[in-house]
Amino acid sequence: MEMAESLIKQGKAYIDDTPKEQMRKERMDGIESRCRNNTVEENLSLWKEMVNGTERGMQCCVRGKLDMQDPNKSLRDPVYYRCNTDPHHRVGSKYKVYPTYDFACPFVDALEGVTHALRSSEYHDRNAQYYRILQDMGLRRVEIYEFSRLNMVYTLLSKRKLLWFVQNKKVEDWTDPRFPTVQGIVRRGLKVDALIQFILQQGASKNLNLMEWDKLWTINKKIIDPVCARHTAVLKDQRVIFTLTNGPEEPFVRILPRHKKFEGAGKKATTFANRIWLDYADAAAISKGEEVTLMDWGNAIVKEIKVESGVITELVGELHLEGSVKTTKLKITWLADIEELVPLSLVEFDYLISKKKLEEDEDFLDNLNPCTRREIPALGDANMRNIKRGEVIQLERKGYYRCDAPFIRSSKPVVLFAIPDGRQQASLS
DSSP, rough: HHHHHHHTTTTEEEOOOHHHHHHHHHHTOOOOOOOTOOHHHHHHHHHHHHHOHHHHHHHEEEEEEETTTTTTTGGSSSSSEOOSSSOOOTTTTTSSEOHHHHHHHHHHHHTTTOOOEEGGGGGGGHHHHHHHHHHHHTOOEEEEEEEEEEEETTTOHHHHHHHHHHTTTTTSTTOOSSSHHHHHHHHOOOOOOHHHHHHHHHOSSSSSSEEOOHHHHHHHHHHTTTTEEEEEEEESSEEEEEEEEEEESSOOEEEEETTTTGGGOEEEEEEEEEEEEHHHHHHHOOOOOOOOEEETEEEEEEEEEEEETTEEEEEEEEOOOOOOOOHHHEEOOEEEEEEOEEEEEEEEOOSSSSSOOOOOOEEEEHOSSOEEEEEEEEOOOGGGGOOOOOEEEEEETEEEEEEOOOOOOOOOOOEEEEOSSSSSSOOOO
């Protein structure tokens, strides 16, 4: 405020009560305001009205006296201060006037010892204004270093637009895994290390770039894959029983590593039984008489495929553990048919908007994706009742998941969020 008053006294700023629309038109047309040549005394008197938030003061703003004919319109007497009588969330009603960005940024940067102000390139046209304001204030020069903003495909980064999704209950909140907020993408399963690596790979480029998400998720996969535990699940509504006629009479348990190449992932107890569940898609791919590999167990030969009304209801076969894993075409995940299986909800997400890049004149509301979340009920191995919130796992042959809601009781499923791995996925809609 002292700086604003000092500029008024030096004749480098003036008070203007021109109505907003008229002021905008005059700036566009390079027409000087009728208030531009008011005396310093008149200006100081109106400045006091503004500082006190009076009715007269509320009609006014402070403008820099720069150059109304400059081809760069940001130098055509920009606004430095406006009245705002709304209480401030920190200082309450102590102040009735507040500086604009254009005035505050150069002042604060110079005052706080900033040597290089890093600004995104959409402010490029205001750089001349930044330097001119510093000069008028008599403060040392701060160098501006520009970089281009990071834009992602199918993504809105404007907080104003994202707020619409929150207010209209299209997402849970600002931490929703569909949101491009740091909390959102971390909740979806992104590791902060992956984000840092991704940003470092971009560098401070000045080119306007539209980035694919795949690159970020590919980096993430390289971080999680070597260490995340492996588990097994079958889809609850799309599964088929496979009866092994020579399988174990009583179920038995073996302790296996949760990750074959990383001991730190710990151990898991796997139950082997003569009735096991397969995913329907796997059962449908098997031919009668075919030998398949049951992962972590060995080979089995399918002797009979029972079908009712065109739907497979059961497979019958026998273990052939001496068979070679190398000769089989299908390597299948399975779960023993036991009470202890854990209910899961596998949640997949899609982009909030349906267009890769929205042009300036396009409204995001016309490009909303109709289906952005899908939940699939599944059953997981008994060890999954020990998974903690935030833990990242791999469901074998299904993908990577982050646990958003761990096991509490059997009636409530464990919620797992699917983590993209950088490969193109089909859209949910």
